[in-house]
Amino acid sequence: MAAINIQKLSKDFSGFKALTELSLDVREGEFLTLLGPSGCGKTTLLKIISGFIEPTKGHILLNGKDVTKVPPEARDTALCFQSYALFPHLSVRENLEFGLRQKKVPALDRKDRIADVAEKLGLGPQMDKLPNQLSGGQQQRVSLGRALVMRPSVILFDEPLSNLDAKLRDQVRLEIRRIQKDYKLTAIYVTHDQAEALAMSDRIVVLKSGQIEQVDTPERLYAAPRTGFVADFIGNANVFTGRVLPQKTPTIWRIETPIGILETGNNAGTEGAEITLCWRPENAEINDDGALGGTVTSKAFQGHFTDLMVETKGVPYRIQTSRTDVNEGDTIGFNVPGPSVILLENAQ
């Protein structure tokens, strides 16, 4: 259990700035996810925290102690690899035991901790098998078990589920979260899959080209993204630029956008100001005499909702609805309720 403070961390790979002046605090027992497109520096950050990469500038403190220069083998962290990285010549039991042996944990203690983790991860029947005799899910659990058994102050995950099929991914995701809570571990989880991030994290750090775009809980990130990038990266969002029109009433702001005029209760600022805003496709309400309208260009049935691509005056955007009677080519009317209009910072 530990808190981590990252102070002004920068990493420069001979010209390519992977991370620039990044500062971040991770609370004890928290499940923090590093989310971002590939090349945004999330894995580099993880490797710096685990000690495999040395930062060009900046410091990392683990429980208040500066570990920037401490090598991985001496750092109280444990990393679950994307490729699982199980030792091919050692059985599951020996894999789990490997880390404990390095730390010279007494034999009896080792047996208990392994039995405990094996029972929690349901690895009982596989203990004496070699890694190549296990399924993908089982290998993933052994990799997780090997890290957990160390009881590290911080456990790190490098996209551990990307090699699993969809069904298994959901199941293992829940398992990881449950175990993290049971052992009250501080965890840092790297992924590019926003659904995973939303489902598992206490907080999410959205990264973009080596800098933090926004850090917040999944709900607030979804409800109040700071920039267009975050809005579109977490869930889907229709992002527009608009101009503030004169106010009809003191509590309603009217904004002219390329697809029509939106009204919201949120303070959009002074008249004539250029602002950026977005709304979630599922918040639009289709009804014939809606304030806005457009023609449906394509339709994709997704089970509990239908995904519609709509176009107004040549500007495309997306609407999700539970109604199934809308077809391609129909012209529909719809409203965007005031509260679901989200105002964004202008910096794209």
Place this chain on the structure above:
Amino acid sequence: MNRLRLNNILMALVIALAFIWLFIPFVMAVLWSLVDPSQPWTADKLLPPAMSFYRWVNMWQNSSLQPALLTSYTLAPSAAILSLLLAFPTSFALGRIAFPGREVAKTLCLLPLVVPPFITAVFFTALLYRLGLTAWRPGAIIFAHAVVFLPFSIRILTVSFETVRQDHIDAARDLGAGHWARFKAAYLPALRPGIYASLLIVFIQSIEEFAIAFIVGSPDVVTIPVLLYSALGQDYVRPNAAVLSLILVIPNVFLMLFLERLLKSANPTLASGKG
């Protein structure tokens, strides 16, 4: 970063070692090959007093260097081609057909590498005597070379056969190609680098082979290694031996480098050779 400094120190060490380990011996050999008989190169002089190409000319005209070169450079290609032909069907079976015991067959193919070459040489000669085929020495050597180097050609061709894509074969077949057309369209492109690599490796092995050529061949058939061996033996004359050594090494170096490039384009295979 001390790792970088460590690397540089170690690299400098290896280059220095290579200088002593490789460069100096060759320079000595070249110098010895240029010693003119008018003045022997005695200890007190750093460089040979009189240098000329006399040794090279003398060896070219008087020693049986020309017949040895001719023999070596006709034996080697024949052995390479024969080895390729013999290896083809086996490699097809090992590469394309999954039959029980295939792995055992693959390891059995490595048998010639495990049996010492001089055993093969001496008792193959005994076999020739028993069969009264001692008059067919060149043919016997080609046959022995082809079979003894089969492990190399089989291994390379098997790997090449394995890289042939089944969907290529099916596509050609689907488009109505007969056996031969299918072979040309689907198999040959994938096999070509393997065929070249196999021919070249067996060629180099055969040029360098000493045991069989010496025991089975002498006295009729003289290859370059056998000639070099006799020059190092009873009538040992250092400058002449230097000339022969350089003649044996230089073409091989180019052949090996050519092979290295070829293999890089084909696939990583067993490209090691042993003298």
Place this chain on the structure above:
Amino acid sequence: MTARQWITVTLLLMPGLGLIVWLIGTVVYIAFAQSFGLYNINGESALTTAYWADLLGNNIYLRSVRYSTYIGVMSAIFSVVLAYPLAIWLRKPFTGSMTIGSILKAPLLVHGLVAAFLFVNVISYHGILNQFMQWIGIWDGPHRLQNDNNAIAVLILQTWKNMPFALLLLTGALQGISDDVLDAARDLGAGSWARFRKIIAPLTVSGMQAAIVIIFIGAVSDFAFQVIAGPINRQSLAQLMVGYKGRGDWNSAAVVGATMIIVALFGSAILAGLSKIVMRGRLK
């Protein structure tokens, strides 16, 4: 597999594998047969253990067996011990690692006989080594290095020739280990020595065994290095065998040949087993 398929497969295997098994099988059969007096070339064949008894009592033969095994074991060990750190050092490519790799593999290009000549030339009475030693004053006069009695020259030549081969095999084996596995070990607290002993060694055992076996067999059956640079008062098995054959004594040559095959097989099996124990801590 239907009978027809079995026939096609056997027919396909005949020219390649068939010939290998025939030639090597016949050669080994003749070696053992002649060592017991059978399959004689001139004169009648009669099963007898006289040849074996005679040689087993002969001092030259016993010294030759001990000597060739000594050369085989030492060459295999030196080559692999030298090649191992180099292979590990070159595992991760760095600037210049390609050139270093090819420099170290250069001896593969040079024929054994040429290597022997070059080496003898360097350590000859007035060779460059003697002159250099005198020049820097360590030796007052030239020393007799050629044909030394404990075969240091032959061992140097064997290592010079075989180390690159071991390096080739070990590099191949090392490339089989993914960086993640080594990082995982380090992440779990294994220092560099623990990583070598627990991860690299066990995973490269098979590559190392192949190297040891092939080098051992090559060194045990060496002829060229021994004749050119080897000690005078001892003969290698191959040298002894060719000597007997030269004198027309095929049966004694067969006994030496058979001994060489036995030493090669059992020796390499023992070495392979030992290397597994050393590397893996247990024979499993």
Place this chain on the structure above:
Amino acid sequence: MIKKLLISTAVIVATTQMAAAADLSSMSWDDVVTQAKEEGELTWYVWYLTDDLRRAAKTFEEEYGITVTIPEGTMEGNLEKLYADKARKTGDIDVFALGWDSYTSVDLSAMFMPLTALPKDDNRVSDLAGIDAGEYAFAFWGNQTGIAYDPTHITGDDLPQTPKEFAAFWQSHPEKFGFNYQNGGSGPSYYQNILRVVSGADFSDPSDSKEHLAALQPGIDFFNAHAENYVITASNADSITRISDGELWMAPAWEDHLAGLQNRGEVRKDIKFYIPEMGMNGGGNGVSIPLNAPHSAAAAVFINWLISPETQTVFNKEFGTAPMNAAADDSFALIPNAMRKYSTVSPNKPFRSAMEAKFTEEVVQQR
């Protein structure tokens, strides 16, 4: 099946077969020469100094227009081939060189053709070192073993002549005397004569019986007593080059080998040679024509040229051989003729090979 198999894979068999060996003795010498020119080529199987003999044979090639090819091969290899070729209708060997002492262990009439077709020359030698080869072989190369020494270290008068004097030399100059026991006959000739003189065994008796070998024991003990003081070299050439390098002061050598190396500038010219009074083996090499020689006429003409007085004088000058034709001039020999009386006959097989094996096992292997 195996025979068919090997034949089908024999891709290149270069040798073309000429007509079977005509019976030469009935033809006049001029007819023999014309037929030889028609044959145009011959193969001479000789196992030593092959490069230099090829250069020497050039004068024959220019004179008669017959090309001479000399294959590379060891003495044992050539002998093996001689026996293997006997079974064939026409072999590959035209002229076969053999060590003179081996003529006792070869059935001459069954192997070789009588050389009666050659023009009469009484100066030729067919009876050498106590072995008479009749008309089946002529000696073409006289050689004598002796001791080569470095005059800068030893002067002519204190040269050791008897085993005791050699032992004294070993004592006073340790590791300055070396001899080979394989790869060449010079060392064996030396230690065999020491064994003969020290043990007093009868060397003319060729039997390899236990008692005969046991008689050599005093000689074996003599060598083992001084083991630390003398050096074993690798071959004939190694002994001589080590004297030239200054590492050794004395070593047994062949007279012709030393002279040849000196003429070709391989070793110092000032090295001297002598035959100790205790005696060392002399002998020579002979040539003959196998019965199934493909070019017997060319072979006969070549042999006639080889043992002619002119060629023997050239050999004496260039190779330092003892000339094998009474009419040849031997002034270039390394030693005066008077010293040749110390030349002894080398012992015959099987005694000799048994003695060599015993010396190797009980002296060399004990070092």
